[in-house]
Amino acid sequence: xxxxxxxxxxxxxxxxxxxxxxxxxxxxxxxxxxxxxxxxxxxxxxxxxxxxxxxxxxxxxxxxxxxxxxxxxxxxxxxxxxxxxxxxxxxxxxxxxxxxxxxxxx
Numbered sequence: 001x002x003x004x005x006x007x008x009x010x011x012x013x014x015x016x017x018x019x020x021x022x023x024x025x026x027x028x029x030x031x032x033x034x035x036x037x038x039x040x041x042x043x044x045x046x047x048x049x050x051x052x053x054x055x056x057x058x059x060x061x062x063x064x065x066x067x068x069x070x071x072x073x074x075x076x077x078x079x080x081x082x083x084x085x086x087x088x089x090x091x092x093x094x095x096x097x098x099x100x101x102x103x104x105x106x
Contacts, residue, residue: 075101 002010037047073083077093083103084091094101 074103076103077101 037043071085071087074086075084075094075098076082077091078101080093082091082093084094090098
């Protein structure tokens with residue numbers, strides 16, 4: 001049975017051989033890619049995907065996104081007639097008791 005030190009030495013020898021084989025194969029692949037790029041007159045920009053930042057466009061065909069429909073108001077201030085849909089920051093006139101400003105559903 002092999003000792004620990006012998007196995008470590010074998011592992012290091014295999015890793016060195018792996019690195020050498022990879023380097024030789026990568027060199028061949030790079031040469032092949034360069035040959036194809038020259039044959040088809042390609043540049044690195046043609047091959048590498050373009051990096052995009054931010055959010056994607058609304059739609060693929062370039063059409064404008066349809067506007068969001070506004071929500072019906074749920075609360076109304078009887079003094080000013082101001083309304084609030086119940087979304088976002090609550091207006092100051094609403095106070096703590098929201099039930100008294102509810103609009104009756106028709």
